[in-house]
Amino acid sequence: MSNLITLVIYDISSDNLRYNVAKFLKSKGLKRIQKSAFAGPLTSGERSDVEAGLRRFAKIEPVNIQLYPLTEASFNQRVIIGVRIDYNGEEDILL
Amino acid sequence: MSNLITLVIYDISSDNLRYNVAKFLKSKGLKRIQKSAFAGPLTSGERSDVEAGLRRFAKIEPVNIQLYPLTEASFNQRVIIGVRIDYNGEEDILL
Numbered sequence: 001m002s003n004l005i006t007l008v009i010y011d012i013s014s015d016n017l018r019y020n021v022a023k024f025l026k027s028k029g030l031k032r033i034q035k036s037a038f039a040g041p042l043t044s045g046e047r048s049d050v051e052a053g054l055r056r057f058a059k060i061e062p063v064n065i066q067l068y069p070l071t072e073a074s075f076n077q078r079v080i081i082g083v084r085i086d087y088n089g090e091e092d093i094l095l
Numbered sequence: 096m097s098n099l100i101t102l103v104i105y106d107i108s109s110d111n112l113r114y115n116v117a118k119f120l121k122s123k124g125l126k127r128i129q130k131s132a133f134a135g136p137l138t139s140g141e142r143s144d145v146e147a148g149l150r151r152f153a154k155i156e157p158v159n160i161q162l163y164p165l166t167e168a169s170f171n172q173r174v175i176i177g178v179r180i181d182y183n184g185e186e187d188i189l190l
Binding site for chain 2 (some may be wrong): 067
């Protein structure tokens with residue numbers, strides 16, 4: 001399966017590591033959708049690359065990171081409730 | 096689409112409201128998968144009910160809550176990196 005939307009959600013207690021993971025995901029073309037969630041279309045090769053990078057972060061300290069490959073149909077059927085929260089002024093939130 | 100796995104992720108800054116949202120999602124049969132994420136199979140009727148309940152919480156204060164209907168195939172292809180984090184002793188974490 002390629003070009004699925006990859007959703008990444010994470011629980012990382014260290015501010016520094018969380019920041020670095022967010023920066024990494026952004027560098028891979030994913031967009032922030034919540035404080036600890038990114039999403040975007042990735043080929044299967046890109047997804048493997050993201051996964052490998054995240055596994056390296058997970059060696060630094062205990063974290064829980066989950067990746068979900070979503071079909072476009074699933075992604076388009078998402079429901080968003082509430083407000084668009086500003087994440088440190090980041091402009092590229094995907095809603 | 097019915098009996099999809101519903102994934103719910105949320106950004107809620109108030110501890111009290113976040114606790115109540117978690118309690119609500121648990122009461123609807125969803126399982127905690129991260130600090131601010133729950134998932135589980137719901138019929139389309141149950142999903143509407145969960146959505147309506149979450150919209151009520153969103154009237155209390157600014158929150159961002161996202162619901163994703165996932166096929167079982169998507170859910171089964173999720174990748175989990177890192178450790179199983181203990182969320183206040185909750186035993187029902189779905190991994």
